[in-house]
Amino acid sequence: MHSHSPLVSPVSLSDTRKLGFFFSDHHRWLLQHVRRQLSNRPDAEDTAAETFCQIIAARVDPATIEQPRAYLATIARRLIFDRHRRRRLEQAYLERLMMLPEALAPSPEETHLLLEALHAIDHSLAGLPLVVKKAFLLSQLDGLPYAEISRRLGVSERTVGRYMTQALRQCYLSGAQP
Amino acid sequence: MSRTALGPAAEQAIAWMVRLRSGRDEARQQAQFHQWLAQDPANAQAWEQLQRGMGQHYEVARQAPDALRDTLLQPSIGRREVLRGIGGLGVVGGALWLGVRSEGGRVLTADLRTGTGERRILMLPDGSRLSLNAGTAVDVQFTAGQRLLRLYRGALVIQVAPDASRPFIVRSEQGDARALGTRFLVEQQADATRVVVLEHAVRASLPGGAWLDLAAGQAALLTRKRIEPLQGSQAYRADWLEGHLSVLDEPLDAVVDALRPYRPGVIRVSPQVRQLRVQGVFPLDDSERTLAALEETMPIRVRRFGGWVTLIEAR
Known part of the structure; x- marks a missing residue:
């Protein structure tokens, strides 16, 4: 819309400068904020940097962010939470790996792919009750019919259906195109 | 649990998936399903998105030994489950200011937050009166043993309701301000915390054990290393209340x-x-x-x- 050409042309900072200001204004605060939650300093620095990277990657204009700190904190919180989840998953994975007979253990390359996949699944099913995840994975990974799942979990088939609906809603959301 | 509203096509796609996976009456359902799918491009689109969300990663996971797959079934992390508002206040649901959770079991946990240009006065469950300056974030952690406000940023003035059995403490990044009487201000700054006593007295302390009692009209700055008494009256620091x-x-x-x-x-x-x-x-x-x-x-x-x-x- 160019119908009203303003008398004073708005001074526009170039995007890079805007980002530069944004970064310098909030970086210290964000780092402190993150460090309250992550005691490990390199982790905190990673998370703070990753937060800004996400803003750059998403081409967000910092001038449009209403509450920069709340916004940054929200992104950082997700990253921190994700990091926790990932750590826990890897930990559990390694513990289990050590108990497996060598013949069954995946190779390092396979482990890498598998961990990525497990993390993505874990992320997509985050927040669901354990029993819902169990029901869904029995169907999704093992292809079991609801009758069998209901027997194993000790719930009715209808309940299995409800659990499936819950899990599939989250799958649907994570299937959105980036 | 929050439920993102999905569109009708998405809900139908999910319902179809639930039915098709049930392992019953497959032939009859298949025909109806294909009819639904062809009915509307939106249906096909929703189906595609659902399949993407159930795709590739599961293929990989299927190849893994059961023991490794089961890593997905750990009990979930203790994200806060109790999120309750106080007195109908807007409480930030997403735990924006997620800090260290108190180790106690069932505490009343709520995040209070004021936005830009917004001040707020509220009554806490014990009858204490809490004023928040703009841009302030506080966790309320009341247990049977103590009343703790965790100040993450901004400033607050608290008028403490007496309760001899439960000390009232405001905790900032640097240290604690413990009510010995009633009314005081705590302000979280970048690297320090300012405590100003408006009425009665407060004990300021650091995690290391150092402490200092402040009387009405006195103030101190808590840093990581020490508690510095501030000169002159600092009561004007609470003028944001007005x-x-x-x-x-x-x-x-x-x-x-x-x-x-x-x-x-x-x-x-x-x-x-x-x-x-x-x-x-x-x-x-x-x-x-x-x-x-x-x-x-x-x-x-x-x-x-x-x-x-x-x-x-x-x-």
């Missing part, structure tokens, strides 16, 4: 910091003018007027870019 900012003699930088929670966007003060001394009383709720007043009385120039970026520099 909506103004009183400045006796402070660097411009500190004055702008006090304005930040009242102004959206970014305010940047150029290094040459940060240390200029400021005196005066300024309206908080009209940051534009405050900036104009500063510009009038000081050798500075205020430039505004689209309402979101404000630069203050030497004239």
Whole structure:
């Protein structure tokens, strides 16, 4: 819309400068904020940097962010939470790996792919009750019919259906195109 | 649990998936399903998205030994489950200011947060009266043994309701302010915490064990290493309660910091003018007027870019 050409042309900072200001204004605060939650300093620095990277990657204009700190904190919180989840998953994975007979253990390359996949699944099913995840994975990974799942979990088939609906809603959301 | 509303096509796609996976009456369902799928491009699209969400990663996971797959079935992390508002207040659901959770079992946990330019007064469940300055974030952690406010940023004034069996503590990043009487202010700054006693007394302490009792009218600054008593009356620090900012003699930088929670966007003060001394009383709720007043009385120039970026520099 160019119908009203303003008398004073708005001074526009170039995007890079805007980002530069944004970064310098909030970086210290964000780092402190993150460090309250992550005691490990390199982790905190990673998370703070990753937060800004996400803003750059998403081409967000910092001038449009209403509450920069709340916004940054929200992104950082997700990253921190994700990091926790990932750590826990890897930990559990390694513990289990050590108990497996060598013949069954995946190779390092396979482990890498598998961990990525497990993390993505874990992320997509985050927040669901354990029993819902169990029901869904029995169907999704093992292809079991609801009758069998209901027997194993000790719930009715209808309940299995409800659990499936819950899990599939989250799958649907994570299937959105980036 | 929050449920994102999905569109009708998405809900139908999910319902179909639930039915098709059940392992019953497959042939009859298949025909109906294909009819649904062909009915509307939106249906096909929703189906595709659902399949993407159930795709590739599961293929990989299927190849894994059961023991490794089961890593997905760990009990989930203790994200807060109890999120309750107090007295119908807007409580931030997403735990924006997620801090360290108290180890106690069932505590009343709520995040209180004020936005830009917003002050708030509220009654806590014990009858204490809490005032939050703009841009403040607080966790309320009341247990049978104590009443703890965790201040993450901003400033608060608390009027403590007496309860001999449960001490009242405000915890900041640097340390604790424990009520020995009633009314005091705690302000979280970048690297320090200011405690100002308005009535009765407060015990300020650091995690290391150092402590200092402050009487009415006294104030202290808590840093990581020590507690520094502040000279002169600091009661004016609570003037935000009345909506103004009183400045006796402070660097411009500190004055702008006090304005930040009242102004959206970014305010940047150029290094040459940060240390200029400021005196005066300024309206908080009209940051534009405050900036104009500063510009009038000081050798500075205020430039505004689209309402979101404000630069203050030497004239």
